[in-house]
Amino acid sequence: MLLPEFSDILSAHELIKPYILRTPVLTSRSINFLMGCELFFKCENFQKVGAFKFRGASNAVFSLRDEAAILGVGTHSSGNHAAALALAAKIRGIEAHIVMPSNAPAVKKIAVAGYGAHITFCEPTLQSREETLKKITEDLGLTVIHPYNNFKVISGQGTAALELFEDCKELEIMMCPVGGGGLLAGTAIATKNLIPGCRVIAAEPRGADDAYRSFRDGYIHPSVQPLTIADGLLTSLGELNFAVIQQKVDDILTASEESIIAAMRMIWERMKIIIEPSSALPLAVIMENREKFAGHRIGIILSGGNVDLSNLPF
Amino acid sequence: MLLPEFSDILSAHELIKPYILRTPVLTSRSINFLMGCELFFKCENFQKVGAFKFRGASNAVFSLRDEAAILGVGTHSSGNHAAALALAAKIRGIEAHIVMPSNAPAVKKIAVAGYGAHITFCEPTLQSREETLKKITEDLGLTVIHPYNNFKVISGQGTAALELFEDCKELEIMMCPVGGGGLLAGTAIATKNLIPGCRVIAAEPRGADDAYRSFRDGYIHPSVQPLTIADGLLTSLGELNFAVIQQKVDDILTASEESIIAAMRMIWERMKIIIEPSSALPLAVIMENREKFAGHRIGIILSGGNVDLSNLPF
Numbered sequence: 272m273l274l275p276e277f278s279d280i281l282s283a284h285e286l287i288k289p290y291i292l293r294t295p296v297l298t299s300r301s302i303n304f305l306m307g308c309e310l311f312f313k314c315e316n317f318q319k320v321g322a323f324k325f326r327g328a329s330n331a332v333f334s335l336r337d338e339a340a341i342l343g344v345g346t347h348s349s350g351n352h353a354a355a356l357a358l359a360a361k362i363r364g365i366e367a368h369i370v371m372p373s374n375a376p377a378v379k380k381i382a383v384a385g386y387g388a389h390i391t392f393c394e395p396t397l398q399s400r401e402e403t404l405k406k407i408t409e410d411l412g413l414t415v416i417h418p419y420n421n422f423k424v425i426s427g428q429g430t431a432a433l434e435l436f437e438d439c440k441e442l443e444i445m446m447c448p449v450g451g452g453g454l455l456a457g458t459a460i461a462t463k464n465l466i467p468g469c470r471v472i473a474a475e476p477r478g479a480d481d482a483y484r485s486f487r488d489g490y491i492h493p494s495v496q497p498l499t500i501a502d503g504l505l506t507s508l509g510e511l512n513f514a515v516i517q518q519k520v521d522d523i524l525t526a527s528e529e530s531i532i533a534a535m536r537m538i539w540e541r542m543k544i545i546i547e548p549s550s551a552l553p554l555a556v557i558m559e560n561r562e563k564f565a566g567h568r569i570g571i572i573l574s575g576g577n578v579d580l581s582n583l584p585f
Numbered sequence: 586m587l588l589p590e591f592s593d594i595l596s597a598h599e600l601i602k603p604y605i606l607r608t609p610v611l612t613s614r615s616i617n618f619l620m621g622c623e624l625f626f627k628c629e630n631f632q633k634v635g636a637f638k639f640r641g642a643s644n645a646v647f648s649l650r651d652e653a654a655i656l657g658v659g660t661h662s663s664g665n666h667a668a669a670l671a672l673a674a675k676i677r678g679i680e681a682h683i684v685m686p687s688n689a690p691a692v693k694k695i696a697v698a699g700y701g702a703h704i705t706f707c708e709p710t711l712q713s714r715e716e717t718l719k720k721i722t723e724d725l726g727l728t729v730i731h732p733y734n735n736f737k738v739i740s741g742q743g744t745a746a747l748e749l750f751e752d753c754k755e756l757e758i759m760m761c762p763v764g765g766g767g768l769l770a771g772t773a774i775a776t777k778n779l780i781p782g783c784r785v786i787a788a789e790p791r792g793a794d795d796a797y798r799s800f801r802d803g804y805i806h807p808s809v810q811p812l813t814i815a816d817g818l819l820t821s822l823g824e825l826n827f828a829v830i831q832q833k834v835d836d837i838l839t840a841s842e843e844s845i846i847a848a849m850r851m852i853w854e855r856m857k858i859i860i861e862p863s864s865a866l867p868l869a870v871i872m873e874n875r876e877k878f879a880g881h882r883i884g885i886i887l888s889g890g891n892v893d894l895s896n897l898p899f
Contacts, residue, residue, distance in 0.1 A: 316857045317857055321857060540894065543630045543859040545853055576857035585894040
């Protein structure tokens with residue numbers, strides 16, 4: 272199994288730099304005071320399409336050779352990856368085909384269609400999604416871009432941590448949420464190469480703790496009936512992602528739904544920025560484990576800011 | 586009546602620079618596309634205490650001579666000015682006395698108390714507020730800092746526009762909301778001095794259009810039973826403020842509650858930042874008058890980001 276290395280992240284950064292936004296790193300005196308540590312938030316909620324996913328999708332799309340690119344790209348997703356792939360394809364001037372379950376929220380359908388992607392609706396089951404995508408792929412010769420279990424996607428996601436280290440020296444701990452593991456794998460590769468002594472700690476909802484159990488047991492537990500507000504973290508780990516995580520990640524900690532909502536609210540109220548629940552996981556884990564983090568300089572990747580304002584947990 | 590001049594804004598900026606945050610200017614490609622103009626948002630929602638009010642309060646507090654400062658400052662307010670004055674006084678190491686109506690929201694009481702101010706509760710009437718403040722002021726020898734009808738406060742509020750022009754050249758229109766007129770007067774003085782051809786257009790809720798009517802009729806209409814979600818814009822104009830506005834402001838336009846909420850939601854969703862309803866007024870006015878603003882480079886001061894997340898209009 273060929274795993275991405277640090278040089279792949281550097282190459283990805285060079286390739287996608289013209290297309291991504293250089294997102295800011297924000298700090299909050301009052302949150303630092305309340306938590307007893309120094310937090311540096313990398314604001315991927317300000318990234319294009321509102322999430323770090325645009326980094327990986329851009330790297331995958333712009334890495335394609337012209338012969339393949341001209342046939343288009345495809346994926347099945349109802350989330351940020353679909354919008355990210357659609358926008359990256361639009362910028363490159365190629366077609367994107369997105370398979371979405373028929374019951375996906377209208378707002379997501381509109382967003383993906385707004386980037387000019389072709390949407391094919393299917394039954395809301397994994398089997399139907401995969402079969403529908405397979406058929407379109409074979410018919411059109413598309414390149415399928417998996418949302419996280421993909422070498423180029425992992426390399427692209429690692430560029431967020433790369434930029435965070437450029438802006439912010441001497442971090443002792445690097446944190447991000449874990450769902451499929453694309454962001455975590457990329458972040459871990461970048462971190463351990465730049466500052467080997469910096470600990471990489473992932474954060475996961477206790478109601479969707481398959482990565483925590485996989486990390487503990489040494490094999491991938493599938494995510495079965497996850498129950499959490501953090502709708503970006505429902506998926507099982509990919510194999511590539513898990514292999515990197517086993518090598519490079521120091522720990523995975525979980526947080527309760529109450530802590531996730533409290534952390535999300537703290538960031539909204541104190542920092543005046545909008546983050547999605549998945550982004551709140553690292554702060555939620557710090558809230559539940561104050562002694563472990565006290566006094567440290569900690570980088571946190573805020574994964575995205577796409578929330579339904581009509582359906583907030585406060 | 587001695588009105589602030591541009592030199593007063595420059596002096597204010599020198600004085601308060603060590604205490605205020607240099608807030609960023611953000612843009613949004615998608616909002617520009619939707620509105621058909623180029624908007625530059627000065628993010629005072631990221632300012633200390635979450636609002637531009639900290640600029641004026643700081644200028645007033647740090648302008649005091651030691652003999653006066655040592656006796657403390659006072660005001661009656663249940664809003665952002667109370668928190669701003671409390672924090673400015675705390676930084677200078679002097680006492681702040683805030684008169685608040687007994688029915689003020691608990692969250693505001695906690696915020697002001699958190700900055701170490703002395704709070705005196707009174708009946709929720711203007712008469713009770715003024716009498717209570719008068720008594721404390723006479724007893725203690727406080728300097729009263731009015732939230733907007735104050736030379737130093739106006740000069741301090743003008744520093745936001747000053748910074749916006751430093752970051753962003755060739756603006757053709759400058760916009761901000763108008764309540765008591767502190768921000769608008771300061772903004773107009775700065776704008777007309779830096780770029781005389783730049784039009785200053787204020788935005789006001791149609792349900793609280795006393796400034797619009799005052800500007801039209803040439804005398805101050807008091808704000809009677811204002812009805813708007815923009816809770817920072819309920820007050821009547823001050824005399825100092827109105828004198829400046831008559832000289833320097835090009836126009837005041839109003840917006841409906843529907844437009845205010847739509848503009849607020851657009852900024853939350855597209856820019857991933859939290860603004861209070863008052864901050865949404867300029868964009869709401871642009872939404873209702875697209876032709877007037879089409880193709881122009883427009884500076885907008887986002888006045889603040891203090892909202893009750895448990896009571897949102899979406």
